[in-house]
Amino acid sequence: MNTRNVIIILFLVVALVLLLSPLITKLPDTLEKMAQEKKSLDKERALLNSPLAGYALAGIKNKKLATAFAGICGIATVFLLTYSVAALLRKKKKT
Amino acid sequence: MHIPDGFLSVKVSAATWVISLCGIALCLKKVTARLKDKMIPLMGVMSAFVFAAQMLNFPIFAGTSGHLLASALASILLGPYAAAIVMTCVLVVQCFLFQDGGITALGANILNMALVAAIGGYGVYSIAKKMTGIIVATAMAAWLSVVLASSVCALELAASGTVALTIVLPAMALAHALTGGIEAAVTCLIINFILKVRKDLLYKP
Numbered sequence: 001m002n003t004r005n006v007i008i009i010l011f012l013v014v015a016l017v018l019l020l021s022p023l024i025t026k027l028p029d030t031l032e033k034m035a036q037e038k039k040s041l042d043k044e045r046a047l048l049n050s051p052l053a054g055y056a057l058a059g060i061k062n063k064k065l066a067t068a069f070a071g072i073c074g075i076a077t078v079f080l081l082t083y084s085v086a087a088l089l090r091k092k093k094k095t
Numbered sequence: 096m097h098i099p100d101g102f103l104s105v106k107v108s109a110a111t112w113v114i115s116l117c118g119i120a121l122c123l124k125k126v127t128a129r130l131k132d133k134m135i136p137l138m139g140v141m142s143a144f145v146f147a148a149q150m151l152n153f154p155i156f157a158g159t160s161g162h163l164l165a166s167a168l169a170s171i172l173l174g175p176y177a178a179a180i181v182m183t184c185v186l187v188v189q190c191f192l193f194q195d196g197g198i199t200a201l202g203a204n205i206l207n208m209a210l211v212a213a214i215g216g217y218g219v220y221s222i223a224k225k226m227t228g229i230i231v232a233t234a235m236a237a238w239l240s241v242v243l244a245s246s247v248c249a250l251e252l253a254a255s256g257t258v259a260l261t262i263v264l265p266a267m268a269l270a271h272a273l274t275g276g277i278e279a280a281v282t283c284l285i286i287n288f289i290l291k292v293r294k295d296l297l298y299k300p
Contacts, residue, residue, distance in 0.1 A: 001296075006136045013140070013147045025152050027160035030245075030270040031098065034258065053194040055150060070193070071150055077192060078146040082184040083139035086177075089127045090135055 010079065017071035022064045024055075096164070096248055096271070097189065097204055100197030104255035111251060112202030118210045119183055125176040134177065137296070141169050142181045149185065153277070161274035164244065166212035167220065167237040168282045172289070174298040175217035182209035203251050207244040216240030221300070229290065229297075230283055237282035238275040245271035 028036060051058040052070050060066035103111070148163040155161045170178035186204050189195040196204045216236045223232035249267040253260035289296055 001133060001136045001140070003136075006140055009140045010143055013143045017147045017150060020151050023153075024150070025154045025160045027152070027154050027158055029096070029152070029161060030159050030267055031096070031102070031248075031252075033157075033159045034263065034266060035102075048191065048194055048198065050192055050194050052192050055193055055195070071147065074146050074150065074188060074193065075143045078185055078188045079139045079143040081188060082142035082181055083135060085180060085184060086126075086130065086135040086138040089123065090130050090132065093127050093130055 010075070013075055014072055017075065018068050021067045021071055024067060096207065096245055096267075097186075097196035098200035098207075098248060098251070100199050102197070102255065102257055103200050103203055103251060104257070107251050107255045108199045108202065111200075111206045115202040115205040115210065118214075119179065119205065122176040122179045122183075122210075126174075126180055130177075134173065138173060138177055138181050141173060141178075142184050145169060145181060145185045146188065148281075149189070155270055155273050159270060161270060161277075163274070163278050163281060164208060164212055164241050165278075165282075166208060166244070167216035167233070167240040167278070168285060170213045170217035170240075170298070171220055171233060171236065171282075171286060172296055172298055174300065175214040177298075178213040178217065179209045182213050203248070207248045207251075211247050212240040212244040215243050230287060233286045234279040234283050237279040238272075241271045241275035241278050242268060 052073060055070045055074070056063060056066035057069040057073065058066075060069060145165040145168075148165045150162070152160040152162045166178060166182055169181050172178075173181065183205050186196060186201065186208060190198060190201050190204070216239065219239045220232045220236035223235045226232075227235075245267040246264060249260065249264040252258050252263050257263075286297075
C-alpha cells in the first residue's frame with residue numbers, strides 16, 4: 001500500500017465519520033442501560049478528565065461539530081500510534 | 096462493550112490485565128517475526144477504520160445502542176496477531192483520550208475486544224473457510240467475534256459480583272447477537288469488495 005492509497009483511505013475514513021457523526025445515537029449501550037436500571041452497577045467513576053471525553057471536543061458548543069472534531073483527532077491519533085508501533089516492530093526485526 | 100472504571104472487582108481487573116499483557120507480548124513477538132514493510136501502513140489505516148467504525152453508535156432495541164467492533168475484519172486482513180495489536184492501539188486511545196472504557200478495565204477490554212474477538216474471530220474464519228467459502232466464513236467470524244467478546248465481558252462482570260450472570264449474560268449476548276448481524280453484513284460487504292479489487296490484501300497464514 002503506497003502513501004497515496006493510505007492518504008485516500010484516511011480521507012475516506014474521515015469523510016465517513018463527518019458524514020455519519022450527526023446520526024450517532026445518544027442512546028446508552030447495553031452496559032450503560034443496565035447501570036441505569038440496576039443501582040448495584042451504578043459505580044462508574046472516571047479516573048481521567050480528558051478534553052475529548054465522550055467523543056466531543058470540549059469548548060465547542062455545537063455538539064455535532066464537537067463530535068466531528070473529536071472523530072478527526074481520534075483517527076489521526078490512532079493512525080499515528082499504530083503506524084509508529086508497527087514501524088518500531090519492523091525496525092526491531094531488521095536490527 | 097467498553098467496560099468503565101468501577102464495574103470490575105480488583106481481582107478480575109488484575110487477572111485480566113495479566114492475561115492481556117501476556118497475550119499482547121505474544122502477539123508482538125509473533126508479528127515482529129513476520130512483519131513486512133507493506134503491512135505497516137495497512138495496520139495504520141486499519142486502526143483508523145476500526146476507530147471510526149466503533150465511534151458510530153446506532154440504535155439496536157429497547158432503547159439501547161451498539162457499534163461495530165471490526166475485530167474480525169482486521170484479523171481477516173492482517174492476521175490474528177497484528178489485528179490484536181491494532182485493536183489494542185485503538186482501545187488505548189479510546190481509554191486515555193476519549194474516556195471510553197476505564198483505565199482499570201483496560202486489561203479486560205483488551206482481553207475481550209483485542210484478544211478474544213480478533214484471535215477468536217480469526218480461528219472461526221480459518222476453520223469455516225475450509226468448509227465453506229471466504230464470505231460465509233467472514234460472516235460467521237464477524238458474528239461470533241462480537242458475541243464471544245460480549246459473553247466474556249458478561250463473565251467478567253459476573254465474576255466481579257457486579258451483576259448476576261443470569262442477568263448480564265443473556266442481556267449482553269442478545270444485544271450483541273443483533274449488532275453481530277450488522278457486523279457480519281458490513282464485514283462481508285467490505286471483504287467482498289476487497290476480493291474483487293485487491294485480493295492480495297487478505298492475510299495469508
